[in-house]
Amino acid sequence: xxxxxxxxxxxxxxxxxxxxxxxxxxxxxxxxxxxxxxxxxxxxxxxxxxxxxxxxxxxxxxxxxxxxxxxxxxxxxxxxxxxxxxxxxxxxxxxxxxxxxxxxxxxxxxxxxxxxxxxxxxxxxxxxxxxx
Numbered sequence: 001x002x003x004x005x006x007x008x009x010x011x012x013x014x015x016x017x018x019x020x021x022x023x024x025x026x027x028x029x030x031x032x033x034x035x036x037x038x039x040x041x042x043x044x045x046x047x048x049x050x051x052x053x054x055x056x057x058x059x060x061x062x063x064x065x066x067x068x069x070x071x072x073x074x075x076x077x078x079x080x081x082x083x084x085x086x087x088x089x090x091x092x093x094x095x096x097x098x099x100x101x102x103x104x105x106x107x108x109x110x111x112x113x114x115x116x117x118x119x120x121x122x123x124x125x126x127x128x129x130x131x132x
Contacts, residue, residue: 075115076100 075085086093
């Protein structure tokens, strides 16, 4: 204790100094916790973005597989054998067969609109049939 200081003022100074040290430690802990929280939340956000991108790419891959199957089915419909189509596309014959089968059982992505045929008498008269 310094000369000329009272015990009460020495106590007050010691408390104030200890409190400021505690406050500095608390501020540092809060800063570290805030940084840790930000890192965790950023990682969670990146994981969610990756999952969404995976879902989009998976959908795109499925669409491309379906398109390849439809094109293989079109090649087969042109009269090319499955063996020849497999050789032309560098695929296994069983893969060609399963792709064609899947394309045949899957609905077409864009079905052509069905046009109702008008009777010949209606065509000649130039009138449209009544809408149902």
